[in-house]
Amino acid sequence: MLFKTITKENFKKMVEGLLEENEVIGPRSRDQDLEGNKIYRFLKVNSFEELEMDYTRSYSSPKNYFLPFKEDFATYRLEDNNWEQEIRYTVHPRVIIGMRACDINALLKLDQVMLKSVYPNPYYFARRQNTLIIGLDHEPLEDCFCRSMNTDTAFHGFDLFLTDIGDKYFVAINSDTAYIIINQFDAREVTEEDQERFKTVKEQIKSKFKTQVDITILPELMDLEFESEVWKKWGDKCLSCGSCAMVCPTCYCYGIEEDTNLTFTKATKRRFLYSCNLLDFAAVAGGHNFRPEAHIRLKYRYYHQFRGFVEAFNQSLCVGCNRCGKACLAGISPKAVIDDLIKTEKNEY
Amino acid sequence: MERPPDFNNKSLLMQTEKGFKSEVINIVKLTAQEKLFQIRILGSCEREKFTFLPGQFVMLELPGCGEVPISISSSPSNREFIGLCVRKAGKVTGMLHRLEPGAMVGIRGPLGTHFPMQKMVGRNILLIAGGLGIAPLRSPIYWVNEHRSEYKDITILYGVKEPGQILFDYQFEEWRKIYDLNLLTIVQNPDENWKGKVGLITELFEDISIDPEDTFAIVCGPPVMFKFICAHLADIGIPRQRMFVSLERRMHCGMGKCCRCNVGSTFTCLDGPVFDYWTVMNLKEAI
Amino acid sequence: MKYSGITLKKPKVGFFDFTGCEGCQLQITNKEENLKALFGLVEVVNFREISSERRDDYEIAFIDGCITTDSEVARLKKIREQAGILVAMGACACLGGVNNLRSRFPLPDVVKEVYDGHHVDTGPVRKVAEIVPVDIELPGCPISKHEFEWLVRHLVLGIEPQFPKYPVCVECKQRLNSCVLDMGMMCLGPVTRAGCNAVCPRNRLGCWGCRGPSEEANFESLMEILREKGFTEEHIAERVKFFNAFSGILNSDC
Incomplete structure (x- = not known):
């Protein structure tokens, strides 16, 4: 991998350059929580000043810029007894600034499903190909457990990855496009001092993880504790509101609906992001629901994240960002649920 | 360095994302709840390429209404039409039951595993x-x-x-x-x-x-x-x-x-x- | 008019207002660019906001407002007899709605306060389903024009409409809103039926539950959460009872 450094001043110029010709998405804050902490969101950025480069964690992941919450798969022109289908997957180029290592790893996991499977998803592919990703390191928060999920560093899946080493960024470059861009803004070769500072920062980050989740025997545990009371305990609290899946960087379950216009001359086939926690997720026509209870649905969200995906791709789907834990009003977090499962297994429960 | 792969197999994409427009050539009423639809893929090239094995299914689409998974219940060697037995159970299947021969539907597939x-x-x-x-x-x-x-x-x-x-x-x-x-x-x-x-x-x-x-x-x-x-x-x-x-x-x-x-x-x-x-x-x- | 070779009949429809602000009827007439197409799908035989025609051969009746007087009860029953499909439209018709607020006080006190002792023919606030069977409930205060058009398409096609079963949170998160509960505001979004595109939380107003409860909503859990967040019982009760959406589900002490 190629490394360079860029001063913060030049980085600002680079962003301004990117803003001129591209849609730029980055962390912004609009609201505050009760303690006065800013609530961040990945939104369209109009000027460098709007970017919050020292943001902590966005409430929702930037997943929706690759898998939109709602997306038209096809449109149809309807005639009396005939129709014509039109499919478009062209998208405008986009730049996303400030994605964390966990979010980039989340994309790599989504790539497994959306690009490397039997049936690639062309809509996702188009967005993935046309998005320039600028990653950004950060010090772990109280509840980040990405280190346990092995997603605290990103080696690929981005174009540039920045580490703040004081007055400049230490930059990993991962694409030719990014290499050309950064070189236009006086990117410098890495000096020995830069390298030392980079190492110190990385060590600091590593030493600051406070939350660990033990996933060593989790896939087995998911089967062994399938009937565990733990699921009922958390399921009873679950609001079945789908917030966890919406904010999650990797939850990709969806539904498809079709509708027509008022004159029955046009129709649309639309994909909408769904959540396995929602009541009718597994309900079939005729009324049977394969997962009628909240705790069963909650269990399956974990089962997919920590068992099903492991079986298919040798890795958990979860990246340890704890956004679901933060967004859950009922306080259901992976850390709490998994710790409970482990306790049950050890009969400490 | 890993990048998203390029799609070399364009035809695969076309098959999975774009349904084959097909004509309902015959409808056999089996019971009050079930009808057998005989469906013929319009394009001769696509029809030629559509091969399946016993046990596989297709997604049957009525544009503007929705899509439903239906197992194929005709012979794999039948190159003229595909037989789909549809039970009236929900929105899409209910609407399918109201179709007359000559209606145009979409099918995606064949999908899934088969009986060996x-x-x-x-x-x-x-x-x-x-x-x-x-x-x-x-x-x-x-x-x-x-x-x-x-x-x-x-x-x-x-x-x-x-x-x-x-x-x-x-x-x-x-x-x-x-x-x-x-x-x-x-x-x-x-x-x-x-x-x-x-x-x-x-x-x-x-x-x-x-x-x-x-x-x-x-x-x-x-x-x-x-x-x-x-x-x-x-x-x-x-x-x-x-x-x-x-x-x-x-x-x-x-x-x-x-x-x-x-x-x-x-x-x-x-x-x-x-x-x-x-x-x-x-x-x-x-x- | 045809869809996939199926000939579609134009149903005859009537709109009838009861005790309410008629805002739901106004919603229907609001989006002018779609009006022509909308009224091309149905034959309106009775709709006092838009037409002087008053016919009683309607097949589908849209009811807005709650039922408060004896004469309204009789009128509603007559409409039910005529209509093949009866749609309760908006929070008042579906739930009782804002009007139900007055049910907290003895009726004579309310009449005295509001009408200063003048005789008024009024009784308890009731939702439409308390008087006659309702086929379809189109929720919201007011109803959404978009959802109304969607419903009409279903009626014309003869398909039973499936409203979202899940709560507002799904749509709220999809709009990347900050959670208003995190910001210290009261919100019933987690137990309220979606379909409004989270319009209130979007504007930093907690949800008031105008669309009624989502299916199998977990009230106990939300109540516990609200209490933990420090909301008082009075505050919770005020919100929960506002549209009368959760009556019969909550304990009487709440």
Whole structure:
């Protein structure tokens, strides 16, 4: 991998350059929580000043810029007894600034499903190909457990990855496009001092993880504790509101609906992001629901994240960002649920 | 350095994302709830390329209304049309039932796994269907007929709740006499005209002899039926890897993306709908 | 008019207002660019906001407002007799709605306060379903024009409409809103039926539950959460009772 450094001043110029010709998405804050902490969101950025480069964690992941919450798969022109289908997957180029290592790893996991499977998803592919990703390191928060999920560093899946080493960024470059861009803004070769500072920062980050989740025997545990009371305990609290899946960087379950216009001359086939926690997720026509209870649905969200995906791709789907834990009003977090499962297994429960 | 792969196989994409426009050429009303749609892919090139194996399904689309997964219940060698047996159950299937011949629908597929007919060559096959489960079995029935000399004894056990729910009875004579299959039916709640056997499908086992060493089983019907039937078959010594079932789940994409058909650690649309019973036993909440 | 070769009949429809602000009827007439197409789908035989025609051969009746007087009860029953399909439209018709607030006080006190002792023919606030069977409930205060058009398409096609079963949170998160509960505001979004595109939380107003409860909503859990967040019982009760959406589900002490 190629490394360079860029001063913060030049980085600002680079962003301004990117803003001129591209849609730029980055962390912004609009609201505050009760303690006065800013609530961040990945939104369209109009000027460098709007970017919050020292943001902590966005409430929702930037997943929706690759898998939109709602997306038209096809449109149809309807005639009396005939129709014509039109499919478009062209998208405008986009730049996303400030994605964390966990979010980039989340994309790599989504790539497994959306690009490397039997049936690639062309809509996702188009967005993935046309998005320039600028990653950004950060010090772990109280509840980040990405280190346990092995997603605290990103080696690929981005174009540039920045580490703040004081007055400049230490930059990993991962694409030719990014290499050309950064070189236009006086990117410098890495000096020995830069390298030392980079190492110190990385060590600091590593030493600051406070939350660990033990996933060593989790896939087995998911089967062994399938009937565990733990699921009922958390399921009873679950609001079945789908917030966890919406904010999650990797939850990709969806539904498809079709509708027509008022004159029955046009129709649309639309994909909408769904959540396995929602009541009718597994309900079939005729009324049977394969997962009628909240705790069963909650269990399956974990089962997919920590068992099903492991079986298919040798890795958990979860990246340890704890956004679901933060967004859950009922306080259901992976850390709490998994710790409970482990306790049950050890009969400490 | 890893980048998203390029799609070399453009035709695959076209097939999966873009449905084949097809004409409904004939509709056979089977019962009050079920109709058989004979569907012909319009493009001759696409029609030529559309090949499937017994047990696979398609997503059947009525633009503006929606898409539903339907198992193919015609012969794989039938290049003229695809037979889809549709039960009126929800929004899309209800609308499909109102179509007239000449209507245009979309199909995506064929999707999913199939019954391993090749593996069964030289063996007896026991096909067991409950209710609508007979529809996906028509495809393997056609298959064994067309390759009749390759298989030994073929037995079909078919159970329904009421006599009025029996599907494809107009073909039973043909299946018995020409296809040389042994077909036994049973009804749970008979009416005054029913002259056949009465009871649960498992009671038909009394009337046949099964050589567990040399028999493959294909089971299709409601999940509660699999459980009892497969347990019985396992008891008499048929290995679970030689029993095949077809699962039903909610599906939106048919391509392993939407997760709606998730069963345990697998997806019914990609890893199924046909599973061997050993796999089913190892899947959480499959039955 | 045809769809996939199926000939579609134009249903005759009537709109009838009861005790309410008629805002739901106004919503229907609001989006002018779609009006022509909308009224091309149905034959309006009775709709006093837009037409002087008053015919009683309607097949589908849309009811807005709650039922408060004896004469309204009689009128509603007559409409039910005529209509093949009866749609309760908006929070008042579906739930009782804002009007139900007055049910907290003795009726004579309310009449005295509001009408200063003048005789008024009024009784308890009731939702439409308390008087006659309702076929379809189109929720919201007011109803959404978009959803109304969607419903009409279903009626013309003869398909039973499936409203979202899940709560507002799904749509709220999809709009990347900050959770108003995190910001210290009261919100019933987690137990309220979605379909409004989270319009209130979007504007930093907690949800008031105008669309009624989502299916199998977990009230106990939300109540516990609200109490933990420090909301008082009075505050919770005020919100929960506002549209009368959760009556019969909550304990009487709440």
